[in-house]
Amino acid sequence: MKVDNDANAFYCDCVKEEQNPVNAMLRLDRMPSIWCPGCGVGTSVNAFARALKQAKVNLEKTAIVSGIGCSGRVSGYLNFDSFHTTHGRAIPFATGLKLANPELNVVVYSGEGDLIAIGGNHFIHAARRNMDLLVICVNNFTYGMTGGQVSPTSPASAKFTTAPFGQFEEPFNLPNLAESAGAVYVARWTTFHVNQLAKSMREALNKRGFRFIEVISPCPTLYQRRNKLGDGLDAMKYYVEKSVINNNADTREIKIDFQDEITVGTFVNKERPTFLESMNARFSQTIGASYQPYPEG
Amino acid sequence: MSADPAGVLTGSHYIDGNHAACEGALAAGCRFAAGYPITPSTEVVERIASRMPYMGGVFIQMEDELAASIALQGAVWAGKKALTVTSGPGFSLMMEHIGLAAMTETPCVFVDVQRGGPSTGLPTQPGQADMMQARWGSHGDYEIIALSPDSPQECFDLAIESFNLAEQWRVPVLLMMDEVVGHMTERVVIPEAKDIQVTERRFTKKSPQDFKLFEPASDMVPDMAKAGDGYKILVTGLTHDERGYPIMNQHIQEQLVHRLVNKIRLNANQITRCEEVDIEDAEVIVVAYGITSRVARRSITIAREQGVKVGLLRLIVCWPFPEQRIRELASKVKAFVVPEINYGQMVLEVQRVAAGKAPAILVGHGGGEVHEPEVIAAAIIKAAKG
Ligand SMILES: Cc1ncc(C[n+]2csc(CCOP(=O)(O)OP(=O)(O)O)c2C)c(N)n1
Ligand code: SF4
Numbered sequence: 282m283k284v285d286n287d288a289n290a291f292y293c294d295c296v297k298e299e300q301n302p303v304n305a306m307l308r309l310d311r312m313p314s315i316w317c318p319g320c321g322v323g324t325s326v327n328a329f330a331r332a333l334k335q336a337k338v339n340l341e342k343t344a345i346v347s348g349i350g351c352s353g354r355v356s357g358y359l360n361f362d363s364f365h366t367t368h369g370r371a372i373p374f375a376t377g378l379k380l381a382n383p384e385l386n387v388v389v390y391s392g393e394g395d396l397i398a399i400g401g402n403h404f405i406h407a408a409r410r411n412m413d414l415l416v417i418c419v420n421n422f423t424y425g426m427t428g429g430q431v432s433p434t435s436p437a438s439a440k441f442t443t444a445p446f447g448q449f450e451e452p453f454n455l456p457n458l459a460e461s462a463g464a465v466y467v468a469r470w471t472t473f474h475v476n477q478l479a480k481s482m483r484e485a486l487n488k489r490g491f492r493f494i495e496v497i498s499p500c501p502t503l504y505q506r507r508n509k510l511g512d513g514l515d516a517m518k519y520y521v522e523k524s525v526i527n528n529n530a531d532t533r534e535i536k537i538d539f540q541d542e543i544t545v546g547t548f549v550n551k552e553r554p555t556f557l558e559s560m561n562a563r564f565s566q567t568i569g570a571s572y573q574p575y576p577e578g
Numbered sequence: 579m580s581a582d583p584a585g586v587l588t589g590s591h592y593i594d595g596n597h598a599a600c601e602g603a604l605a606a607g608c609r610f611a612a613g614y615p616i617t618p619s620t621e622v623v624e625r626i627a628s629r630m631p632y633m634g635g636v637f638i639q640m641e642d643e644l645a646a647s648i649a650l651q652g653a654v655w656a657g658k659k660a661l662t663v664t665s666g667p668g669f670s671l672m673m674e675h676i677g678l679a680a681m682t683e684t685p686c687v688f689v690d691v692q693r694g695g696p697s698t699g700l701p702t703q704p705g706q707a708d709m710m711q712a713r714w715g716s717h718g719d720y721e722i723i724a725l726s727p728d729s730p731q732e733c734f735d736l737a738i739e740s741f742n743l744a745e746q747w748r749v750p751v752l753l754m755m756d757e758v759v760g761h762m763t764e765r766v767v768i769p770e771a772k773d774i775q776v777t778e779r780r781f782t783k784k785s786p787q788d789f790k791l792f793e794p795a796s797d798m799v800p801d802m803a804k805a806g807d808g809y810k811i812l813v814t815g816l817t818h819d820e821r822g823y824p825i826m827n828q829h830i831q832e833q834l835v836h837r838l839v840n841k842i843r844l845n846a847n848q849i850t851r852c853e854e855v856d857i858e859d860a861e862v863i864v865v866a867y868g869i870t871s872r873v874a875r876r877s878i879t880i881a882r883e884q885g886v887k888v889g890l891l892r893l894i895v896c897w898p899f900p901e902q903r904i905r906e907l908a909s910k911v912k913a914f915v916v917p918e919i920n921y922g923q924m925v926l927e928v929q930r931v932a933a934g935k936a937p938a939i940l941v942g943h944g945g946g947e948v949h950e951p952e953v954i955a956a957a958i959i960k961a962a963k964g
Binding site: 311360362363365372373374385402403406564567573575 | 648805
């Protein structure tokens, strides 16, 4: 492998390509990443890279779009057509990308602050339209990049820099939000469940429509430290002890309370016409035979 | 290259500026549009919605302007020519993404049909008060190109020009219309496709191994690649090196941002465009743009009837500002008179560039109407007396 960045030469030399089957998926010349030790974002990327290797998708035609945040850096470390956009707007950027070239397999990969707080409106509308996107949301219950502020999934009573006396708002239950808005595939796993997560990602990559995977992920540096929850390993212990696999759980029942049970699994897996399928059906019906159907990907 | 006939409605049409801008965009090869309705711009996308299915493009009404102003950038990186359309409040919401397009050198077109503001202001009535926002509205240092049509015909022509300039310089181009031009109905002649020149995107001919996404060519503009072609491009709004990799230090910032600014500033004389009427013997020059320049023509006639030597400098390209021409004129004339439907925006530029050699007198208007020609004429006559 050619390395054109001296500063990274040492790292890249000691990572032999044959050692790690996901290396080809990464921009190794950008390693090491910015993520802290024990952070879950990298673990989720590992699962994703393995899923991509196994999925029946054209890697040349795969594009990754992120917003802003620690999780939003994922696009830049993946060796695909990568777009690191503005805070909250990964989904509408991805929408334009997909609609302009439906051959592309477009994956949105970002944090819950990005996708659900500032980007919440785009999330529900893309799900409603059944835009053909896979959305992977790294949920670490806080804003990592800006220093541990409260997020739309922050559990009640936990502390944040902007909720110093403990969070008291009702948090979003993301699978339920996704399902209600119209997603055709909804799953949740933690970064402990790497195999299930990779399998779920593979399954979602091979499906069409608005697909949503929530990855519960540790942020030892900010969320855990402030709430005295230990390090990355302690987060794994929590996930092992408190995760319950329930594949067909009713998404209304699976909210996550502070350090409480985490229901994981694949909750929704159904079919419904995508935006472009609906558009083509409508235009064919109203415009008639002279309408040239738009490629659906 | 000439236009794709699929988008060209050749013939003579009696349509308004908004519809004409739509036709210009389609003639220029725009095949993706994202919008969110707002008066007085909505007719542009309404027409696009009905025309796009016939030419293999997509229109999508997004959930808001934030979404619209970035969806079009996704479409550009997938290889399409794309636009969004809005007015005042929507334009404000789009500002962050004008910065993104400038930083990522994404060629795209934003149409702003200006109304009276601030805030919700006068939704159905004219204004020209977004001109400084167009120039400076996003954070950071950057340059854009902005054009201002004065008729439905020019809405058509300049919509094409906007796409051509966007592709040539890889900047967001802003078509700064106003409510009157947008809603005024006149004859618009659409030539045959073969007679419409369109600038195509300059895609790299290099292999992925040899290609750097942000390596400038001799004109300071990098060649492009698009998603899906095997280049594994990395596009980020962070300060980035020639590969597109985020590198955040003052050295790379200096290299990148200075080039983004200079590719427009150093080429400004190629980009700026004005119309000059009766400038040769003029002692007073009216500097105007958009609908106000049409009112000013009447004012000039009134003033000339009273023996005042007055000419018109009409800004067709407003940004970059025609500094060189204004500087030349400043040393020859007694004064500039600048009517605008705001309380002083482009007049500040005229003042800055004239640098005290000739005064620039604002004839301001808060919006809701165009000027009375007599008001501008009175300012011209007063300026001529000195
Ligand atoms: C418009 C805008 N507002 C605010 C910010 C600052 N900001 C950067 S990252 C971030 C939060 C990210 O949180 P999340 O998506 O949960 O990602 P994490 O860092 O936790 O992975 C915020 C608010 C910004 N970049 N842009
Ligand atoms: S701050 Fe938290 S989310 Fe960000 S990299 Fe560090 S551990 Fe990960």
